[in-house]
Amino acid sequence: MLDIRWPIGLMFTLVGAILVLTGALSSPESYQRSLGININLWWGLLLLLFGGLMALFAWRAKNRPDQPTARDPGSRQNP
Amino acid sequence: MQSIQLGGIDYSILIIYSLFVLGIGFALKRFMKSSEDFFLSGRSIPAWITGLAFLSANLGALELVGMAASGAKYGIATSHFYWVGAIPAMVFLAIFMMPFYYGSKARSVPEYLKMRFDERTRCLNSITFAVMTLFASGISMNALAKLLHQLLGWDYNLSLWICSGVVLIYVFKGGLTSAIYTEVLQFFMIVLGFAPVVYLGLKDVGGWETMTHSLSNVAQDPARLGLAPGSYAPDAWSSAWKPLLGGPTANPMGVDLFAMVFGLGFVLSFGYWCTNFLVVQRAMAARNMSAARRTPLIAALPKMLFPALVIVPGMIAVTLASLGKDGYRLPPKMLVESAYAKAVPAVKEAASQKLDAEAAAKRIGEAAGVKMFPDRVAALLEAAPTLDDKSLRNHLQNAVADTDYDGVILSLVKRYCPSGLLGLALTALLASFMSGMAGNVTAFNTVWTYDLYQAYICPNKSDGHYMWMGRVVTVAGVLLSIACAYFASNYSNAMDIVQLVFGFVNAPLFATFLLGMFWARTTSHGAFYGLLGGTLTSALFHSLTLAAGNNPGLKGGYLGVAQSFPSEMAQNFWLASFAFSACFLLTLVISLATQRTKTNEELKGLVYSLTPKLKDEEQAWYLKPTTIGWALLAGCVVLNIIFW
Numbered sequence: 001m002l003d004i005r006w007p008i009g010l011m012f013t014l015v016g017a018i019l020v021l022t023g024a025l026s027s028p029e030s031y032q033r034s035l036g037i038n039i040n041l042w043w044g045l046l047l048l049l050f051g052g053l054m055a056l057f058a059w060r061a062k063n064r065p066d067q068p069t070a071r072d073p074g075s076r077q078n079p
Numbered sequence: 080m081q082s083i084q085l086g087g088i089d090y091s092i093l094i095i096y097s098l099f100v101l102g103i104g105f106a107l108k109r110f111m112k113s114s115e116d117f118f119l120s121g122r123s124i125p126a127w128i129t130g131l132a133f134l135s136a137n138l139g140a141l142e143l144v145g146m147a148a149s150g151a152k153y154g155i156a157t158s159h160f161y162w163v164g165a166i167p168a169m170v171f172l173a174i175f176m177m178p179f180y181y182g183s184k185a186r187s188v189p190e191y192l193k194m195r196f197d198e199r200t201r202c203l204n205s206i207t208f209a210v211m212t213l214f215a216s217g218i219s220m221n222a223l224a225k226l227l228h229q230l231l232g233w234d235y236n237l238s239l240w241i242c243s244g245v246v247l248i249y250v251f252k253g254g255l256t257s258a259i260y261t262e263v264l265q266f267f268m269i270v271l272g273f274a275p276v277v278y279l280g281l282k283d284v285g286g287w288e289t290m291t292h293s294l295s296n297v298a299q300d301p302a303r304l305g306l307a308p309g310s311y312a313p314d315a316w317s318s319a320w321k322p323l324l325g326g327p328t329a330n331p332m333g334v335d336l337f338a339m340v341f342g343l344g345f346v347l348s349f350g351y352w353c354t355n356f357l358v359v360q361r362a363m364a365a366r367n368m369s370a371a372r373r374t375p376l377i378a379a380l381p382k383m384l385f386p387a388l389v390i391v392p393g394m395i396a397v398t399l400a401s402l403g404k405d406g407y408r409l410p411p412k413m414l415v416e417s418a419y420a421k422a423v424p425a426v427k428e429a430a431s432q433k434l435d436a437e438a439a440a441k442r443i444g445e446a447a448g449v450k451m452f453p454d455r456v457a458a459l460l461e462a463a464p465t466l467d468d469k470s471l472r473n474h475l476q477n478a479v480a481d482t483d484y485d486g487v488i489l490s491l492v493k494r495y496c497p498s499g500l501l502g503l504a505l506t507a508l509l510a511s512f513m514s515g516m517a518g519n520v521t522a523f524n525t526v527w528t529y530d531l532y533q534a535y536i537c538p539n540k541s542d543g544h545y546m547w548m549g550r551v552v553t554v555a556g557v558l559l560s561i562a563c564a565y566f567a568s569n570y571s572n573a574m575d576i577v578q579l580v581f582g583f584v585n586a587p588l589f590a591t592f593l594l595g596m597f598w599a600r601t602t603s604h605g606a607f608y609g610l611l612g613g614t615l616t617s618a619l620f621h622s623l624t625l626a627a628g629n630n631p632g633l634k635g636g637y638l639g640v641a642q643s644f645p646s647e648m649a650q651n652f653w654l655a656s657f658a659f660s661a662c663f664l665l666t667l668v669i670s671l672a673t674q675r676t677k678t679n680e681e682l683k684g685l686v687y688s689l690t691p692k693l694k695d696e697e698q699a700w701y702l703k704p705t706t707i708g709w710a711l712l713a714g715c716v717v718l719n720i721i722f723w
Contacts, residue, residue, distance in 0.1 A: 002106050004128060004260045008267060011099045015092055015503065022088050022499040030497050034279055040499040043275050050271065 003062065009055030012047045019044025083231055083493045089502030096506045097245055100264065100513070104249025104257045114546040117254035118525045119186060119364055124256070126370035128263050130377025133361040135262035137378075138269065139219045139515025143389055143508065144226065147491075148484030150393020151409065152306060153331045154294060154316030155722055156323065157393070158386040163344040166379050166715045168352035170708040173375040176353050177362055178693055179596055181371040183684050186363070188356040189530040195595045195685045196603035197676065198534070200610065204588075205530035208356060209523055211581045213556065216519035217563020218574060222485070223512045224564065229413050230489045231505075239564055242509065246516045247557040251550055255364055255525070258517040262361075265510035270381075272507025273388050279495040280395035284402070291317040293398045304400050304409060305482045307331040316394065319722045333627070333646025342652025346659040350589035357522040368693070372704040379711050383718065396487045399494075407494065410486030411479040412449050414472075422447035422475055423468075429456075430463045440478075450480040516560070523556045524549050575633055583621070586655040587613025587662030594666050599679065599686045605670030613662025620657045626650045 023041025031038050111117050149157040185191040189208065193201035224239040249257045284290050295313035302308050315322040315330055322330035323339055352358060352375070362374035399407040414422065425446035429439040436457035444451040455478035463471065492504045528549050533540075537548075567574045591610050594601045625636030626647040635650065636643075644650040682689050700706055 001110055001123070001256075002103070002260070004103075004263055007099050007103055007106075007260075008264050011095060011264065012267070012271070014095055018088060018092060018095075019499050019503070026497075026499075034495055034497050034500070035283055037279070039275055039279065039495075040497060043500060043503070047271060050267075 003058045005054045005058035005061070009051050009053070009058055012051030013055060014051070016044045016047030016049075016051055019047060083489070083501065085231065085501065085505070086498035088499050089505065092499075092502035093506050093509070096268065096510065100249055100261045101245060103260050103264070104252035107253030107257045107260065110256065111252075111254050111546070114528070114542050114549060116256070117546050117549050118521075118528065119360075120254070120256040120259060122364060123366045124259060124364050124370075126365055126373040127377055128259060129361045129365045129370065129374040131266045131381070132259040132262035133358055133374050134378040134382055135266040135269070135511075135514040136258075136361055136518030137358050137515075138266075138385075138511055139215075139518075141219050141222055141515070143269070143273070143511045144222065144485050144488055146386075146389035147393040147396070147488040150390035151397045151482075151484055151487050152393070154298075154394060154397075155386075155390065156316075156319050156330060156332060157390045158319055158718075158722065159323075159339060159343065161382060161386050162319075162715050162719055163339065164348040165352060165382055166711060167344065168348040169375040169379040169382065170711055171349065172353045172359070172362075173372045173379075174704050174708050175687070176592075176596060177372045177375070178368070178690070179685055179687075180359060181363060181365070181368055182690070186529050187525055188354060188359055189526060191685070192591075192595075192606075193530075193534075195677075195682070196601075196606045199607045200591070200603065201530060201534070203607070203610065205526050207581065207584045209526050209531065211584075212357065212519045212523045212526075213559050214563050214567075214574070214577055214581070216516050216523075216560040217565075218567050218578070219512065219515055220560060220564040221567040223508075225568070226485065226489065230486065230493070235568075239561060242512060243516065243557050243561055246513050246520060247554065250517055250520050250524075250557075251553050254549065255360070255521045258521040259361060259364060261517060262514045265514040266381075268510040269507045269514075270388065272503045272505075272510070273392075275500055276491055276495055276504055277388060277391055277395070280392060280399075280491055283404070283495070284395055284398045290394060290398045293401045294394060297397055297401045301331065304397065305480055306397070316397070319719060321723065327645040327649060332648050333644070334649045334652060338649050338652035338656065342654075342656045346586065346589060346655040347652065349593075350585055350655070350659075354588050354592050356526060357518050360522050360525060369698060369702070369704070373702075373707070376704060376707045376711060380714075383711065383715060392488050392491050393484075396491060407490075409482045409484070410490045411476065412481040412483045413486075414447055414449070414476055414479065418447040418449070419472055419475065423471065426459065426463055426471065426475065430460045434460075436460075443475075443478075444480075447475070447479075451478045452480045519560070520553060520556050524552045527552045527556070572633065579621070579633070582651070582654070583614050583617035583658070586617045586658035590659050590662035590666060594663065594670070595686070597687045598670075599682055599688055600670055600675065601666060602670045602673045602675050603677075604673040605666045605668075608669050609662045609666030612665040613658045616661035617654055617658040620654045621650075624650055624653070 019040045023038050023044055026040065028038070113121075115121050146157060146160070149160075180188070180191060183191055183194055185194055189201045189205035192204050220239055220243065223242070224235045227233045227238045228235045249261060253260070281287065281290070284293070294316040297304060297306070298311045298313050298315040300310060311331060312322060312325065312329060323334065323336050327333045327335045362371045365371040365374050396409060400409045422443055425443045429442055434442065436453040439460055440451040440453040440456040443456060455474075459474045459478055462474065466474065492501065496504050528545055532548055532552075533545060587610060590613060591606050595606055621635045622638040623636065623641040624644060625631060625640045626634060626644045626649065629635070629647070631637050631640065634647065644653065679689055684690050
């Protein structure tokens with residue numbers, strides 16, 4: 001089955017990159033409304049980090065063939 | 080209020096998001112091999128995913144918009160809807176009820192009712208649930224499309240059809256799995272999209288301390304901002320319990336302690352979280368019993384912290400308005416075209432008759448159907464002869480004194496978000512809407528296919544046939560929700576009646592489940608007639624009570640007013656309390672008076688006392704549902720003490 005961390009990771013990496021680029025290229029005047037903080041740049045970096053971590057987890061799970069966890073102890077106790 | 084201008088970057092973020100959710104649908108299509116896959120995700124999903132989906136499905140657009148609105152109207156006491164009205168019920172669902180829902184292998188909540196009682200209760204529950212789901216989805220779609228139209232200038236029809244179209248495609252392709260997967264993505268989108276707005280807002284008002292300080296000024300004279308009339312203790316907006324302990328007149332909600340704790344905290348909250356298939360379906364899709372039980376618990380942690388994201392914005396908005404920072408005001412009610420058509424001639428008339436400010440404000444306000452600020456109307460009248468049509472309209476809109484609380488969250492987004500972040504925040508709003516809608520659609524298609532179509536219309540067909548039906552009814556469900564949205568936009572009164580009726584059905588429901596699951600003696604006659612009796616009690620209660628400020632009629636009291644309540648919310652909570660008690664007693668009495676139709680053997684796995692206790696000793700202690708449940712309740716208590 002599809003690992004949901006891939007789409008989450010990729011999407012936030014992409015959106016983060018767009019925000020970082022926007023933040024880096026736009027003039028400081030455009031940040032008056034965000035109290036003078038270049039919020040696109042900073043929040044973009046945070047999204048990049050989050051997206052990157054998600055993708056990293058997904059990648060690790062893919063390369064380390066998971067022990068099937070479906071046999072959790074709880075499942076055998078079904079009433 | 081002028082509409083928000085979106086730039087290319089904002090649209091690109093919106094488009095990337097849409098492509099990803101659609102992509103998830105297409106990527107999952109090849110895993111949809113049987114109806115179990117389509118409706119129940121083949122019971123194969125890990126707990127952290129079903130947990131976040133559980134939360135997202137509950138979090139419709141109305142929650143983000145509505146909770147910010149309540150945050151402005153009632154302050155931090157709104158968090159009772161989370162800490163009293165959600166967490167305890169979620170813990171109870173996980174520990175006590177999931178073993179029966181999941182363990183019985185029922186495919187839906189109505190199916191559990193059939194196994195426990197009989198077809199009648201199932202039929203009643205599945206029909207009301209199916210219709211209610213469609214209407215709920217339609218109401219939320221209508222609200223969203225209206226908001227987008229007013230604030231972004233987007234076409235109402237276009238936003239309605241495009242948003243629903245996206246949801247339709249991914250649910251159609253990937254069934255419940257794709258709804259659940261996208262809900263997880265949407266969860267992160269909502270959190271990461273709104274968090275910066277809250278951060279900037281708090282920074283702007285000068286932090287928490289400054290905010291509570293100005294809120295204490297607001298509490299003493301809330302009418303100045305067009306909030307509740309009267310005057311409250313300084314901490315009415317900034318503490319959760321103190322105003323409640325002072326009785327219904329001491330808090331802006333107008334609710335007493337008993338109604339809050341029993342009505343909301345027990346009856347309504349347990350009724351929603353423990354019996355609503357929309358959320359329970361997510362837990363049923365988990366891959367095993369312990370994952371199913373952990374689902375509501377995993378959802379409870381973010382749920383507990385959500386007030387920071389959804390209620391604080393409302394409080395920030397009130398603070399900003401109270402400080403008058405940069406001329407900020409709570410968003411006024413938007414005048415629609417027909418209101419302008421009546422108000423503009425009224426302005427001309429008032430100007431020619433040289434009415435004084437008060438009289439003119441009253442006259443124009445009546446024409447437009449809103450309250451007006453006299454001083455602004457006076458300024459408008461003075462300027463009126465020289466104004467062109469467009470600026471006359473702007474002035475008129477500006478003079479409106481009524482607040483549109485639903486616009487609060489977007490007024491902050493507009494205030495703080497530069498192009499870029501703006502796209503992210505709006506995408507978060509759309510994501511919350513889509514997650515709620517997908518939740519409704521998947522719950523609807525399952526209940527329709529398994530509990531109505533397979534049970535009564537067309538039994539004994541192949542599995543492939545039911546899967547085909549699921550896809551067909553997904554399309555039909557989306558189309559019907561769209562129809563409900565149009566219905567809601569054209570006949571809002573009729574919609575109020577519809578919601579009212581569902582309120583009657585839902586209020587007593589938890590009594591049926593509680594007795595059914597924990598008392599083997601409950602009979603199917605008891606359950607069915609108890610539920611009917613509870614519903615009738617709600618209707619009767621409603622017809623005999625009225626909230627202050629309402630006229631008898633749709634809001635109750637049409638058979639005479641035996642009891643009046645300080646607020647609609649109090650009326651609601653008391654109604655639920657009565658309906659629950661009536662259903663509980665009736666079920667109890669009728670059960671004792673009637674014969675059981677199911678043997679102990681048949682009820683094994685469905686009733687607490689007849690089911691072998693779950694043993695989860697093999698799990699690490701910190702993974703046990705009871706441990707997590709206690710930890711969550713303790714956390715909840717701590718939060719209540721902090722914001723006491």
